[in-house]
Amino acid sequence: SQTIHQWPATLVQPVGSPLSLECTVEGTSNPNLYWYRQAAGRGLQLLFYSVGIGQISSEVPQNLSASRPQDRQFILSSKKLLLSDSGFYLCAWRTPGQGSANYGYTFGSGTRLTVV
Amino acid sequence: GENVEQHPSTLSVQEGDSAVIKCTYSDSASNYFPWYKQELGKGPQLIIDIRSNVGEKKDQRIAVTLNKTAKHFSLHITETQPEDSAVYFCAASRAKAAGNKLTFGGGTRVLVKP
Numbered sequence: 521s522q523t524i525h526q527w528p529a530t531l532v533q534p535v536g537s538p539l540s541l542e543c544t545v546e547g548t549s550n551p552n553l554y555w556y557r558q559a560a561g562r563g564l565q566l567l568f569y570s571v572g573i574g575q576i577s578s579e580v581p582q583n584l585s586a587s588r589p590q591d592r593q594f595i596l597s598s599k600k601l602l603l604s605d606s607g608f609y610l611c612a613w614r615t616p617g618q619g620s621a622n623y624g625y626t627f628g629s630g631t632r633l634t635v636v
Numbered sequence: 637g638e639n640v641e642q643h644p645s646t647l648s649v650q651e652g653d654s655a656v657i658k659c660t661y662s663d664s665a666s667n668y669f670p671w672y673k674q675e676l677g678k679g680p681q682l683i684i685d686i687r688s689n690v691g692e693k694k695d696q697r698i699a700v701t702l703n704k705t706a707k708h709f710s711l712h713i714t715e716t717q718p719e720d721s722a723v724y725f726c727a728a729s730r731a732k733a734a735g736n737k738l739t740f741g742g743g744t745r746v747l748v749k750p
Contacts, residue, residue: 526679552736563742564680564725569735577735610679614736624670624727625738627679 522547526611526628533635539584539598541631543611546592551613553594554625555586558608570594571616606635638663640728642741650749655713657744659726662707666728669702669709670738674723683724684711716748 523546533539545551555567566579568586576586583602587595594611612625639662649655661669667688672680686693686700686709693700697716702709713720723745727738 554735554737561745564740566737569737571735612679614738616736624668624672624682624685624729625680627672627681630677630679632677 522613522626524611524613524626524628526631528631529629530632531634533601533633535603535635536600539596539601539605539633541596541609541611541633543594543596543628544592545594545613548592548613548615550591550616552616553588554612554614555594555596556610556612556627558610558630560607564610568596601635603635606633608632638666638728638730638733638739640726640739640741642726642744644744645742646745646747648747648749649716651716651718653716655711655716655720655746655748657711657724657726657746658708659710659728659741660706660708661728661739663728663730664704664707665730667731668729669700670727671700671711672725672727674725674743676722680725713746716746718748718750721746721748 526543553570556564569577570588584598609631611628614625615623642659670685671683673683674680684695684698684700686702697714699712723743725743726741729738
């Protein structure tokens with residue numbers, strides 16, 4: 521069965537510090553991968569998605585970047601965090617291609633980031 | 637691109653009553669409509685989905701209806717219980733969408749009062 525791991529669960533970082541959040545998927549190949557951010561009490565904002573190794577698409581310009589060094593690994597990074605980067609970060613995967621017509625996302629458990 | 641609107645943004649119901657959340661979508665090519673439940677501090681979880689070739693789907697106390705002509709779909713929760721309190725998101729996608737992305741509604745915070 522497929523599983524998605526996301527860590528850390530919580531993180532408190534000072535302004536100006538770097539960030540690295542990691543997401544890995546098990547039990548599937550060539551998944552579509554996604555990073556979302558959720559501000560407190562708000563909706564889901566898509567940050568990045570990837571359809572393959574090294575292929576990253578950015579949805580909104582911001583202080584963050586993403587990388588996919590391996591098929592089932594998705595990393596969200598920042599060189600210098602801002603206060604506005606605080607939020608709940610979610611990784612998700614989806615079956616690629618035709619399978620996407622029948623299956624939705626599976627989300628990770630999320631990382632609560634507080635920038636102080 | 638696709639746009640999904642969700643109403644209401646908050647919903648308070650008495651335990652045992654029904655709750656209904658409605659979503660509209662803009663892309664007539666959308667053919668897959670999942671619903672997610674997000675409990676506090678957790679990632680959203682898929683609770684039910686419907687495809688465009690089906691008008692209604694039920695799973696115990698949860699049902700989803702789809703009206704392709706009007707481009708709207710709804711989530712119905714019957715006999716609500718306190719554990720149904722959560723944020724619910726609807727979403728839509730179409731085949732061959734860039735990145736196979738889902739487009740989410742803004743979410744509905746449901747509070748079931750005992």
